Amino acid sequence: MYRLLEKTDEEPVASLLTGKVSSGMTRPLPSTVVSDLAKIVGHEHVITDPDRLLVYESDGLTAYRRPPRAVVLPSSTEEISAVVGLLHSNGIEVIPRGAGTGLSGGALTTPEGVIVGTARMNRILKIDVENRIAIAQPGVINARLTEATNPYGLYYAPDPSSQSTCTLGGNVAENSGGPHCLKYGVTARYITGLTVVLAGGQIVEIGGVGRDPYATLDLVGLFVGSEGCFGIATEIELRLLPITEGVRTLLGIFESVESAGRAVTKIIACGLMPAAVEIVDGPTIKAVEASVFAAGYPLEAGAALVIEFDGTEAGLDLDADRAEQCCLEEGAIEVQRATDPEHRVKLWRARKKAFGAMGRIAPDLLVQDATVPRTKLPEVLAGIDDIGNRYGLKIANVFHAGDGNLHPNILFDRQNQNELELVERASKEIMQLCVDAGGTITGEHGVGVDKRKYMTLVHGPAELEAMAAAKRVFDPASLFNPGKVLPEVEVKGATDTAKILATGE
Amino acid sequence: MRVDLTDSLSRLLPEEAFGHSVPSSLWTALRTDVETVVAPGSAEEVATILKWASEMGVRVVPIGTGAHTYPRYPRDPFIVLTTSRLNEIQHYEPADLTMTASAGASIRDLSTEMATHGQWLPFDPPDVPNRTLGGLVATGLSGPLWAGYGQLRNHVLGATIVCGDGRALRLGGKVVKNVAGFDILKVMVGSRGELAVITSVTVRLFPLPVVDRLLVLEATDVSELVSTARAVATAPIMPASIILSATSDGGRLLVRLHGARVSVEADQKSLEKHTGVSFEVRNTPEAESLLVQERGSGIDTELVVRVWALPSRIGVLLDLLKQVPGVSLNADVYGGSVRAYLPVNLSDIESSLAGLQKDIEELGGTIRVLRIPAEVDASSYFAKPLVDEGELAAGLKRAFDPHAVLWGIE
Amino acid sequence: MTGAPVYEALGQALDAQQERLLPCVHCGFCLPACPTYNRLGNEADSPRGRLHLMQAVVEGRLEPSSEAFRTHIDRCLGCRACEPVCPSGVEYGTLLELARETAAKAAPQGLPTRVLLKVLGNRALRSPFFFIGRLLRGTRLAALGATVLPSYGPLRAGRLVLAMLASTTRWQPMASGDAISGNTDSGSDDVSRRSRVAVLLGCVQEGLFTRINSATVRVLEANGYEVVLVEGQDCCGALHAHGGDLERARMLARTNIRVFEASGAEFIAVNAAGCGAAMKDYGTLLEGDPDFVQRAEEVALAVRDVSEILASSGPRIGASIPCKIAYDHPCHLLHAQGVEHAPITVLEAVPDAEVHIVTDAEECCGGAGIYGITHPELGGLIGGDKVAAVRACLADAVATPNPGCMMQIGAGLRLEASNEGVIHPVELLDESYQRAGFYRVRGAE
Numbered sequence A: 001m002y003r004l005l006e007k008t009d010e011e012p013v014a015s016l017l018t019g020k021v022s023s024g025m026t027r028p029l030p031s032t033v034v035s036d037l038a039k040i041v042g043h044e045h046v047i048t049d050p051d052r053l054l055v056y057e058s059d060g061l062t063a064y065r066r067p068p069r070a071v072v073l074p075s076s077t078e079e080i081s082a083v084v085g086l087l088h089s090n091g092i093e094v095i096p097r098g099a100g101t102g103l104s105g106g107a108l109t110t111p112e113g114v115i116v117g118t119a120r121m122n123r124i125l126k127i128d129v130e131n132r133i134a135i136a137q138p139g140v141i142n143a144r145l146t147e148a149t150n151p152y153g154l155y156y157a158p159d160p161s162s163q164s165t166c167t168l169g170g171n172v173a174e175n176s177g178g179p180h181c182l183k184y185g186v187t188a189r190y191i192t193g194l195t196v197v198l199a200g201g202q203i204v205e206i207g208g209v210g211r212d213p214y215a216t217l218d219l220v221g222l223f224v225g226s227e228g229c230f231g232i233a234t235e236i237e238l239r240l241l242p243i244t245e246g247v248r249t250l251l252g253i254f255e256s257v258e259s260a261g262r263a264v265t266k267i268i269a270c271g272l273m274p275a276a277v278e279i280v281d282g283p284t285i286k287a288v289e290a291s292v293f294a295a296g297y298p299l300e301a302g303a304a305l306v307i308e309f310d311g312t313e314a315g316l317d318l319d320a321d322r323a324e325q326c327c328l329e330e331g332a333i334e335v336q337r338a339t340d341p342e343h344r345v346k347l348w349r350a351r352k353k354a355f356g357a358m359g360r361i362a363p364d365l366l367v368q369d370a371t372v373p374r375t376k377l378p379e380v381l382a383g384i385d386d387i388g389n390r391y392g393l394k395i396a397n398v399f400h401a402g403d404g405n406l407h408p409n410i411l412f413d414r415q416n417q418n419e420l421e422l423v424e425r426a427s428k429e430i431m432q433l434c435v436d437a438g439g440t441i442t443g444e445h446g447v448g449v450d451k452r453k454y455m456t457l458v459h460g461p462a463e464l465e466a467m468a469a470a471k472r473v474f475d476p477a478s479l480f481n482p483g484k485v486l487p488e489v490e491v492k493g494a495t496d497t498a499k500i501l502a503t504g505e
Numbered sequence B: 001m002r003v004d005l006t007d008s009l010s011r012l013l014p015e016e017a018f019g020h021s022v023p024s025s026l027w028t029a030l031r032t033d034v035e036t037v038v039a040p041g042s043a044e045e046v047a048t049i050l051k052w053a054s055e056m057g058v059r060v061v062p063i064g065t066g067a068h069t070y071p072r073y074p075r076d077p078f079i080v081l082t083t084s085r086l087n088e089i090q091h092y093e094p095a096d097l098t099m100t101a102s103a104g105a106s107i108r109d110l111s112t113e114m115a116t117h118g119q120w121l122p123f124d125p126p127d128v129p130n131r132t133l134g135g136l137v138a139t140g141l142s143g144p145l146w147a148g149y150g151q152l153r154n155h156v157l158g159a160t161i162v163c164g165d166g167r168a169l170r171l172g173g174k175v176v177k178n179v180a181g182f183d184i185l186k187v188m189v190g191s192r193g194e195l196a197v198i199t200s201v202t203v204r205l206f207p208l209p210v211v212d213r214l215l216v217l218e219a220t221d222v223s224e225l226v227s228t229a230r231a232v233a234t235a236p237i238m239p240a241s242i243i244l245s246a247t248s249d250g251g252r253l254l255v256r257l258h259g260a261r262v263s264v265e266a267d268q269k270s271l272e273k274h275t276g277v278s279f280e281v282r283n284t285p286e287a288e289s290l291l292v293q294e295r296g297s298g299i300d301t302e303l304v305v306r307v308w309a310l311p312s313r314i315g316v317l318l319d320l321l322k323q324v325p326g327v328s329l330n331a332d333v334y335g336g337s338v339r340a341y342l343p344v345n346l347s348d349i350e351s352s353l354a355g356l357q358k359d360i361e362e363l364g365g366t367i368r369v370l371r372i373p374a375e376v377d378a379s380s381y382f383a384k385p386l387v388d389e390g391e392l393a394a395g396l397k398r399a400f401d402p403h404a405v406l407w408g409i410e
Numbered sequence C: 001m002t003g004a005p006v007y008e009a010l011g012q013a014l015d016a017q018q019e020r021l022l023p024c025v026h027c028g029f030c031l032p033a034c035p036t037y038n039r040l041g042n043e044a045d046s047p048r049g050r051l052h053l054m055q056a057v058v059e060g061r062l063e064p065s066s067e068a069f070r071t072h073i074d075r076c077l078g079c080r081a082c083e084p085v086c087p088s089g090v091e092y093g094t095l096l097e098l099a100r101e102t103a104a105k106a107a108p109q110g111l112p113t114r115v116l117l118k119v120l121g122n123r124a125l126r127s128p129f130f131f132i133g134r135l136l137r138g139t140r141l142a143a144l145g146a147t148v149l150p151s152y153g154p155l156r157a158g159r160l161v162l163a164m165l166a167s168t169t170r171w172q173p174m175a176s177g178d179a180i181s182g183n184t185d186s187g188s189d190d191v192s193r194r195s196r197v198a199v200l201l202g203c204v205q206e207g208l209f210t211r212i213n214s215a216t217v218r219v220l221e222a223n224g225y226e227v228v229l230v231e232g233q234d235c236c237g238a239l240h241a242h243g244g245d246l247e248r249a250r251m252l253a254r255t256n257i258r259v260f261e262a263s264g265a266e267f268i269a270v271n272a273a274g275c276g277a278a279m280k281d282y283g284t285l286l287e288g289d290p291d292f293v294q295r296a297e298e299v300a301l302a303v304r305d306v307s308e309i310l311a312s313s314g315p316r317i318g319a320s321i322p323c324k325i326a327y328d329h330p331c332h333l334l335h336a337q338g339v340e341h342a343p344i345t346v347l348e349a350v351p352d353a354e355v356h357i358v359t360d361a362e363e364c365c366g367g368a369g370i371y372g373i374t375h376p377e378l379g380g381l382i383g384g385d386k387v388a389a390v391r392a393c394l395a396d397a398v399a400t401p402n403p404g405c406m407m408q409i410g411a412g413l414r415l416e417a418s419n420e421g422v423i424h425p426v427e428l429l430d431e432s433y434q435r436a437g438f439y440r441v442r443g444a445e
């Protein structure tokens, strides 16, 4: 039965959320381990000075902070293997880290952990134009792969909003999505093979274009989205797509987010396949317009809908016409259309700058992430609005409407202890609302430490135990990123099912 | 070996679960004539059967139609579990482009329902209309259409399964994006009935293309077709599928284009420009029958192998395979696989296969036997049981089917 | 926390900046823009990491005198490539200056930094300093030294300094066959009634690049601007601010504000990107000075890079100079001032000058003031990449409108015995105008 493999105290050691500050004291690594690590990667790539380790105390979610015992920055599969082998043989937990842009605390260390970063593994090893694949090290930045393959008329499709900085390794671990994943699918669809360093430093190759995909289990598919808990991806084989010929971008302004939501349903229902469909709601528009990133949207607008079509030039205007029609039928106040790159950037601006703009208008911001079936968007948005009102919190929504992936941004002030508590409760209600609507607790940011508490909303004890079992297959001693993804369940007797169910609520 | 069901199992299940028949080809695939078939009517009944089997030390082979079961050599007593009674559409929300149906539902029935809403499931492995949804997912096959639509595994959003020891699990969900926890669902796609019995599946659907155009190019010189086919596969536009079929007398290239009329027309022009050839266009009824012919060709062939290599190596593979006398070939040019239907009168099948295997491996490819006459022993060319596929696969097998109730390929 | 006395005395400057630090949401977007992070891979050498260290100082979790704080704040190039990519608009440059001040007060800086800042901030010390420099250059001793001194060991820094000096020599473009071809502009028109413009002379510019200052004046005049000479102006204070000596920077700023205000000029033309960036930030520098902040902001608003002024009125077209010019963005123009096209427009006013943008032109050359001297290894790495990118252009000369960058790239090229000249864009325009006969220059500088 489901039992937790490791015990960690994931109280937010927050300074941002609670104003509290962690002591920053971690147990130093034994000096023999440090010198052995230095022998593998060079001493300048082993960071043990507690002051310097501070910068590794959190990822993109700063509510959780804890400095690691050390950070190691290897440069090859062999080095990672040796580093992991050494650490694991000393019983030391390994926490993989890419660019640290994760929004669920995935790269947060355990109290006894050592971070293995991929910052120096940033080479693209191969671009195979004939077969449309590339092989890259995990520290390669998502957008760099597209830049490198553009000259061959190819690109890498998954485009998380953080693509200018997040790493392919992080993308694999989180199965990242992005605006254009509506048409093109998320990371999992593009990962064809992996070289992985497993527990104890064992190197395995899984998948690979040209190998019979039906010969064995889809281990690549299982590894993608494993949030650093199964091993470290050290070489990634990815599928590339040909650059599409043309693009049309539409911006529809609506009076309410509900009518924008209905327009989305209509567009999809009439058989169109947009590349991206994104909604920016009224509060977000106001935030953007009030910030240095003002895009000139009408302030009274209830929602802006960005729709993009790509593909063969010849069909695009037709698609755009039909989408425009759908918007107008659902009461759009105006619809703009862009064909040239500059205009396109302008139409996207409010969407792209929303995150930063909100960082400027509110002292603190909690980016939530959940998915609901697309048809449930209007009712769920109304529900979120209601939750915000009841708790007196400002909630702004910017989201991937096409695939029902919501990002409610809760604005608050951490100085206000009372508000913190409300944020926590509102978050939980939003999660419950989405799950009740047939959705789930995360669409692309992963579970990490932050969402473990919500896992029981979507999974029963049997499912959680099955996930734990899958982890044990890869990492029997739980030395890779422990304390993530799976919720903590207090189990007194090993088979005390009643208790597990009780915590499963 | 025969298992006596009358006493223990029959008491656990309603009468409707018994007395079902399966195609005789199944017994060939299983190398046996044991006819012990049970058809559970619910996931609970599936769990009952598997728990019973665990206790009794009986093995279970789950099937959809049974028409496409991998070749297996049962050694222990076993029964066949058919999903034929699990066949309803549980949930269909056209506006969300998602459908949930029981594992035994046939693709043909599901497609009929989807088509009324202008939607479909864009996968076309051999004989797809006759497959079950569960069988499709258990084999993980996408068919050549994955060039344009991606693989089946990326469009399976959720499933309910019953593990070998009778544990029922709900995996994934109904939404397109879902990263809440480890993606166990992925290993179920393509697990060929060795980890769990799939009881229902949620899939993402697609709008039917406005225009489905088939471009055809025929030639007696296959290598000429290969270079055109590769040029199509590396063109700036992405066709829905690229199939090349060949015999020793010549071949045929089929390129499928999907989209609005204007874009399909523009795509055809750009392909013709890129490849320097002009294609014949086949319209719907004729195109459909051509495709059915390609997809279903050799469905009754008793000796079928599949070869994989990098897509860019497809030419050399075909060059090699077409030398086998009487062979008929069907290649997915984008994906890099070739199905070869071999004549059964092939002299000395075992050594011929061994020779082919050696040559193909030298070219960097792999060969797998899909069907073989019962009297031939070619077990080394079959898919290996999961326990032999490395520690990770073996570990997953133990995790989901701890008592090895679900039959592996032996 | 520990170290309260030190912290109280020093953390205040940063503490007052909470509002500037808080918008950092730790998103990491700035990481790939940072030359030091890209090369070292250590997040403490990234913008986000440095901000995190600053925040830790403010929170009292880190001693400003700690080796970690000093090292990583010191290792920052100050190139501000991290600013334009930041979605939250974190004002990194300002924070860096405060962090440097905090660090400098907590523990003394290295000798070269201290000496140089002292010298540059003081006119009396400055002129003999640059006089020696010009002497070494004029006698070609600098060039000689740069070739004979070893590239390793303690003399390495000396070698670099001499190479930098040698590289400030004027580049002579090829004579053009047809002196006035391409001069389609009669030179009369409306160019005669434009605004009054003051020119910042600067310290290094005045000391080693007098020719650029003269060219700036001539070129502006040829475009119809009335150039006023502003007496009593001083070094802009940029190097001091970057070095953490904010007090001296503020002193210099006040002097400049006084004299430029009095000049009655509508614009202040600056031909050194670093100085322009600093002057455009005078308002922030003096925000704690109620008497001056208003005046500082007004002066800052009048500051323009010389190329901005020329580009805004569309520079007159000069005579042909057939040559290939590689253009490299100075960080303090592109990132700090957001000026990207204006200098290129200036170069394009020279017929037959073919302009190529250096690959990765937006990345720092590693000059960053005296970075190459204080951080020879990392500076060398960054500079080496830049020199390679410049050489790959196969150009006759590289143009970059900032003296620090000119010297850094120039030194790099010289040490690799590569022959490209190093110029400021207005120099080329000036030469082109001379060839076009807009004016004649008596004797070289």
Ligand SMILES: Cc1cc2nc3c(=O)[nH]c(=O)nc-3n(C[C@H](O)[C@H](O)[C@H](O)COP(=O)(O)OP(=O)(O)OC[C@H]3O[C@@H](n4cnc5c(N)ncnc54)[C@H](O)[C@@H]3O)c2cc1C
Pocket (backbone or CB within 6 Å): A059, A060, A095, A096, A097, A098, A099, A100, A101, A102, A103, A105, A106, A107, A118, A138, A159, A160, A161, A162, A165, A166, A167, A168, A169, A170, A171, A172, A173, A174, A175, A176, A177, A178, A179, A227, A228, A229, A231, A232, A233, A234, A355, A444, A445, A481, C026, C027, C028
């Ligand atoms: C402003 C902003 C916008 C964002 N937008 C999106 C978006 O649109 N879509 C989206 O999906 N996400 C988004 N994210 C979240 C984040 O960028 C992604 O999750 C990203 O994939 C994380 O990559 P990283 O390199 O930063 O990984 P990290 O944050 O460093 O690590 C993330 C997880 O991956 C593991 N990991 C890292 N490298 C490896 C490896 N080589 N092998 C195994 N495990 C590894 C870590 O242990 C950790 O659990 C956004 C984040 C920010 C700050």
Ligand SMILES: Cc1cc2nc3c(=O)[nH]c(=O)nc-3n(C[C@H](O)[C@H](O)[C@H](O)COP(=O)(O)OP(=O)(O)OC[C@H]3O[C@@H](n4cnc5c(N)ncnc54)[C@H](O)[C@@H]3O)c2cc1C
Pocket (backbone or CB within 6 Å): A214, B061, B062, B063, B064, B065, B066, B067, B068, B069, B070, B083, B103, B104, B125, B126, B130, B131, B132, B133, B134, B135, B136, B138, B139, B141, B192, B193, B194, B196, B197, B198, B199, B297, B298, B299, B300, B304, B306, B339, B370, B371
């Ligand atoms: C001409 C020809 C060509 C072929 N080409 C290929 C090929 O290219 N690639 C390939 O892999 N195979 C190929 N096969 C083999 C065969 O196509 C597959 O096994 C088939 O995909 C399954 O369809 P089905 O629904 O009828 O299921 P079945 O035939 O009943 O079962 C197929 C497999 O899935 C399992 N299964 C079925 N339902 C369930 C369930 N609910 N839960 C768990 N497991 C289940 C069964 O155990 C069995 O292993 C070919 C066969 C023929 C005759």
Ligand code: SF4
Pocket (backbone or CB within 6 Å): C023, C024, C025, C026, C027, C028, C029, C030, C031, C047, C048, C051, C085, C086, C087, C088, C089, C090
């Ligand atoms: S980009 Fe801006 S907000 Fe993001 S980490 Fe860097 S400084 Fe902070």
Ligand code: SF4
Pocket (backbone or CB within 6 Å): C033, C034, C035, C036, C037, C045, C046, C047, C050, C075, C076, C077, C078, C079, C080, C081, C082, C083, C092
């Ligand atoms: S100023 Fe330049 S070197 Fe310093 S942190 Fe920013 S990008 Fe890095």
